Amino acid sequence: MNKFYEIFRDLKQKIDQKEYPAGSLLPSELNLAQMYNVSRETIRKALNLLLESGYIQKQQGKGSIVLDIQRLQFPVSGLTSFKELQEGQQIDSQTIVIKNKTEKIPRYLAEQFHLPEDTDVVSLVRLRKISGEVIILDKDYLLHDIVDSVPTEAAEVSLYGYLEKECKLTIAYAKKEFVVEPITQEDQKYMNLKNDTHVVVVKSEVYLEDTRLFQYTESRHRLDRFKFVEFARRKHTLL
Template sequence: MNKFYEIYLDLEKAILNQTYHAGTLLPSENDLAKVYHVSRETIRKALVLLLENGYIQKKQGKGSIVLNVNRFDFPVSGLTSFKELHDSQNLKSETIVTKNCIEKISKKLANHLKISQETEIIYVERQRKFNQEVVILDKDYLLTSIIPELPAEAAQNSIYDYIEHTLGLTISFAQKEITVDPATKKDHELMDLNGDTHVVVVRSDVYLEDTTLFQHTESRHRLDRFRFVEFARRRSPM
């Protein structure tokens, strides 16, 4: 591993562990070079990686300012359950299930999914709590023709784990839409928005391996706590 990358990882860890707090300055290039026993050029390469990954902002005459990274990364194109994300990023969170019931699908959602308005769905509503604040409100709509029931334990822990390992179904792909919407009355009631007027909303239509639609999700996020990430590679023009 290149020395500058090792230094980048070490500084990244220090920022995430809040050894260096948001708004404070990293030590100067000279000081870091002495600490790590490397050249300033090696330190500069490590700082460039921190800059590109959103950990610091360079300010002329001041140095490297640590940015607020108390956010959670949500992959845009991936199909990952909250529990899987929770485990992979070691998030300290609490899930509160506020609803888990069978009801008729709404006219608006039936039209969106192009299915009958007589369709029954399981509606699951869950608050995601971090540091004593509810910053996500998840709404899941499961077609009862595919998922006849959802035990309370599955709603609390992982719907996808229940579908794949208990029901033996294979979840394959989703079509996603990400928007910034005005916060609703329910958002204000069930989330700690701290005066925010808008939320980030991720809507997904989710399909099984045989292309059967089984779920629509609506995940509503507080603006200041999340960043949505994706890897993009430029393709050469034809």
Template structure:
């Protein structure tokens, strides 16, 4: 085994065993060079492995900060794709496409999408594995007159990238609802839930820039792996 892999495994164990906890700074590169008696390049390779696995984030002028490896940040107000979140937070993640085809809409879904009951929509269901566990089920219902089909390769990578870059559409905004719901039989079957009895569900109606509603999403998250964050500024009441 290469020396940088040995150092990576040693630092990984220190994080997993909570010798370093979320928010801690790892020792500087100079300190690690002295500790392990290796070159700076070897230390940088080990740190890059930690970065790729989602254990740390490098901050200019500060060093390598340890991330909360159990929870990832999901912005409440932003309209960000899972792929963009995955890349931004170095999530060790895999997407599995379960369903990709036409589905007649139910009455409830027809109300969301402003369609007649039974109208075919493009239904996309994907599982998100993080560190080897399925912790999210994403369900997307797309109006076929706007998005007629999605190749599986694009669904595994980024739905929004395909819509914007390949179809040339401009995604504008979304209306979101966040609830904590009891788990379903499908949740039990598809997710690694452990002893959980509830999941966090984010439902969104998504619009193009021209205000055309084209998508309804339902994203079901395991409780212990995500936190939903936002930035709020108080407005002067005067």
């Protein structure tokens, strides 16, 4: 067995057993190299396996932060904005902002993320119109202590473009859950649902490079207009 894979398995076990708890830093590459009596290049290979497996997030100038692996149980590759999707597939679309205000976080999200019920969020609701029909309803909640406001024009053009370029945030990764849910009165009011009784909902928790949660999104899609395609690569065991 390759030495870097042995180190990967040992570090993974220590994270699983909470010797390195979520939110803590792993020892530096130099310290790990001394601990395991190997080169720093060998340590980098082991850390890259931990990164690819969702156990750590590397932050420049800080090191390797241990992630809460229980919150990465629904991995879906890619963190792409609607603007990027639109440009990549040349979709004729329009985004309409129908809500943009600061308010208290919904109770179910406060409970889900263990936040105080008086936590302020920037609440955005946007309609995605494609070929003249509203077929997506996006509901975003951005933690106010990280994002204090979003200009409506920016929300219409590219939310992530604004957050990354103007707010200088480094968006790193997300946990996504795909579910099918019965339509709500809000869905009926704003979307062109025809005879649909259910919608596909993509629920996303989005995190910054420093592992802070900063956004929760529910993207509600009309069933007949979308298919979700996933690219999967088999990870071969190194023996």
